Amino acid sequence: QQRQPPPHPAPAGAPVLVSTLAYVALDEAWGTQPRAVFLEQALPLVRQLLRDAPLDAEAARAAGWQIAPQQVQLLARCARALAGAATGADANMELDPEADAEGIGMRCRELAAHGGERIAQLSLGLWFARMNRDGERVHGGIAAANFKRAIRWLTLAGEQGLADAWFALSRIYLKPEFSQRSVSEAQACLERAADLGHSAAQLECGMHAWRTRRGGGQNDVRAAYWLQKAAAQGCAEAQAALRRIAPDSGGGWAASLPGLSRELLGNQPLLAARVELAGWFGLSRAEALLLDVKAADHGHCLVVDIRASYGRGKRRLVLVSNAQQRQALDRISRLFDSVDAGLDGPEGNYRQRLYRLKTWLPEDEAEGERGEDGAPGARLQAA
Secondary structure (H helix, E strand, C coil): CCCCCCCCCCCCCCCCCCCHHHHHHHHHHHHHCCHHHHHHHHHHHHHHHHHCCCCCHHHHHHHCCCCCHHHHHHHHHHHHHHHHHHHCCCCCCCCCCCCCHHHHHHHHHHHHHHCCCHHHHHHHHHHHHCECCCCCECCCCCCCCCHHHHHHHHHHHHHCCCHHHHHHHHHHCCCCCCCCCCHHHHHHHHHHHHHCCCHHHHHHHHHHHHHCHHHCCCHHHHHHHHHHHHHHCCCHHHHHHHHHHCCCCCCHHHHCCCCCCHHHHHHCHHHHHHHHHHHHHCCCHHHHHHCCHHHHECCCEEEECCCCCCCCCCCEEEECCCHHHHHHHHHHHHHCCCCCCCCCCCCCCHHHHHHHHHHHCCHHHHHHHHHHHCCCCCCCCCC
16 A cells, blocks of 8 residues: 655754653653553654654655654654564554554654664664564565665664674675675675674674685684684684684693792793793793794784794694783783894894703703703704
8 A cells, every 4th residue: 555645744954843841751751661651652742743754764865854863762762662562572562453553663763764863774774675683584574675775774874883784784795686796895894793793793704714814814813803702792603613713722831830930030031921921821832932922912812923933833823811811911022022032132042042941940841841842953944
């Protein structure tokens, strides 16, 4: 059934007058009363507002129709309350069977979206795309998806900080039936959703970066970053992926050592710092002695890569998992601020560093060191 335009639309640029007390009461009802009570109080005012309003958002834009912020909020809240009643989300809500709840709700949503209310813009964009917030197709509503209008409204909502809008846009740009399908645009929208804290987007960004790690030197670092973000929100899949990407190696050899002596701290502060670093992050002896601490620190993880100076080294990631590790790493890193950590620096080459470590280690630990790093003739690459 075709909707008829209102008989007397409001002139362009003329906001409808606002009764402040009425909106204060409605605001209180929204926050404290059941939705049915809110609708009972709001619908008379909404019907009065809609009587002189344009038919939909497109007509409102063409006419330059404006309303006050309180009225935009009223329309948006009414749309959400009516949607909850229509979907059964509010089982205790009963509407007048003669009331056109769906039609009123749709007009409220469109006009609120036109007024700049971001939840209404998101809802309208999803309606045009025929999808829910998870990007899954929904039945009912519009007969055929209108991706052009969906993108317009979702972009407006996304620019107001709604992660769900960017995630929905990423799903649209991947749809094979969309004439402007773009994998790169989908990825850009996905990353914007991830930046705003969308857990599923963070997981997908992390897994994508990990799959393409051979195509970019820092993609594994990006993967760990996004997966940590998703894992912090309770995503079990991200937690499992992190265990594969950066397995926890425990405290290692340094964890079993006695506390750092005052003598070592005073005479060999850089060596003491490296031993402490190994205890915090489970580094091997070679990794602890050769790591360029400042270059390895990427904020959320350490990139442990000593292959340039130790032939048996392998590039791996070690996560910075808690505030204590972060504080320790910051403190240790400051010790190397003005120090050349390379093999030509004051710490010397690997043999010299290893010798100083062995002179401090207990005898049984020093013997165990040979088993891990090999005899003094361990393979070294020329510095």
